[in-house]
Amino acid sequence: MGTQQHSEHTDPTQGYTVAAVCRLLARAAVAAVHAPSVLNTQPWRWRIEHDTALLFADRDRALPTIDPDGRLLTLSCGAALHHACVALAAEGADFTVESLPSGHGPDVMAVVHYDGPAPPSPVAVPLADAIMKRRSDRRSFADRPVPDELLDPLRSAAERCGAHLQVTWSRDLADIAAATAQAADAEFTDPAYRAELAAWIRRPGEARDGVPTDTLSDAGPRKIPLRDFRAIGYPSGLHSTADLEDQHARYGIVVTDGDGPRDWLTGGVALSAVLLTATVEHLATSTMSDLVEHETARRTVHRMLGGVGYPAIGVRIGIPADSTEPAEAPRRPARDIVEVLADPLCEEAVLTPPPAFH
Numbered sequence: 001m002g003t004q005q006h007s008e009h010t011d012p013t014q015g016y017t018v019a020a021v022c023r024l025l026a027r028a029a030v031a032a033v034h035a036p037s038v039l040n041t042q043p044w045r046w047r048i049e050h051d052t053a054l055l056f057a058d059r060d061r062a063l064p065t066i067d068p069d070g071r072l073l074t075l076s077c078g079a080a081l082h083h084a085c086v087a088l089a090a091e092g093a094d095f096t097v098e099s100l101p102s103g104h105g106p107d108v109m110a111v112v113h114y115d116g117p118a119p120p121s122p123v124a125v126p127l128a129d130a131i132m133k134r135r136s137d138r139r140s141f142a143d144r145p146v147p148d149e150l151l152d153p154l155r156s157a158a159e160r161c162g163a164h165l166q167v168t169w170s171r172d173l174a175d176i177a178a179a180t181a182q183a184a185d186a187e188f189t190d191p192a193y194r195a196e197l198a199a200w201i202r203r204p205g206e207a208r209d210g211v212p213t214d215t216l217s218d219a220g221p222r223k224i225p226l227r228d229f230r231a232i233g234y235p236s237g238l239h240s241t242a243d244l245e246d247q248h249a250r251y252g253i254v255v256t257d258g259d260g261p262r263d264w265l266t267g268g269v270a271l272s273a274v275l276l277t278a279t280v281e282h283l284a285t286s287t288m289s290d291l292v293e294h295e296t297a298r299r300t301v302h303r304m305l306g307g308v309g310y311p312a313i314g315v316r317i318g319i320p321a322d323s324t325e326p327a328e329a330p331r332r333p334a335r336d337i338v339e340v341l342a343d344p345l346c347e348e349a350v351l352t353p354p355p356a357f358h
């Protein structure tokens, strides 16, 4: 952690103390710890330098077999970036974001520059509240359709971030089912894939990253099975439609206009916006990257979308079956992720975990 000189001087043009800005940015980076990430790898780091926050990809946490080109890692960084921006905007900050800035090296995903105080954004405040409430919910959803009007804010949230959310109709379910099956066939017959997945599955309470088994679902048969994290096999046999669970889940695809690292980052920003907006709307969600991980599956989804845009990731959306919260996937300590240069006191003030985590 940085131990350079502590600066408490006031910027004469802006009227704020450098330390206060440093802490504001550090708080945003701490909020971003709660962003979703592929297999809960949390593959990012932050460095706060005075009035700038740099977001780095942490490639030590990459998944070389599941995600060889770093698409899901970049999407995860995009989700962390969006969480931080929501926290800043809700606290009352004006800021600019430079994505994948040139001259910083390949690991700098974004630079967030504080531009001065602003009124708390009315759009960001409820999203910031949703950060601590949102969790992946892989359990079967309620036996009630999602009202279409609740999906519009999700679509708008993705558009505001420069991406799109295509929510599928029942006629698309065959394609979604085909893509899921293609991904499962390709991936589960690959021992390297199975080993990498197993390395990130955790017993509850075992670690501060990875996917704890109590966050997985033991649901019965579904038309669209979720990723088989534990390789226990999908419920087998023929099932009548009446026996199927999760019948009212809707599937959204976050679609980007291009298919390079900048688009993946945008896709992650949009994913976070969709998930937090859904939480505000009291909808439950879980993310599905198996739909787009394997080339064949991704092509199926691409065709389903009429060949327009690039499918970045899938989101399962529904009404929660009951009011109990899904189990929580723990996060790494903020101190391991956020480095604050020039303000050691900030480390004490912002990065020290609340007593429950001691």
Ligand SMILES: Cc1cc2nc3c(=O)[nH]c(=O)nc-3n(C[C@H](O)[C@H](O)[C@H](O)COP(=O)(O)O)c2cc1C
Binding pocket: 034, 035, 036, 037, 038, 039, 040, 072, 073, 075, 076, 079, 134, 135, 136, 137, 138, 210, 211, 226, 227, 286, 287, 288, 289, 290, 313, 328, 329
């Ligand atoms: C890029 C990305 C890919 C993901 N892929 C899947 C997936 O295929 N299946 C799944 O159940 N969850 C998936 N997730 C959700 C993560 O497993 C989840 O965010 C993480 O375990 C933390 O849990 P939380 O969402 O409850 O905070 C993905 C998340 C991201 C950001």
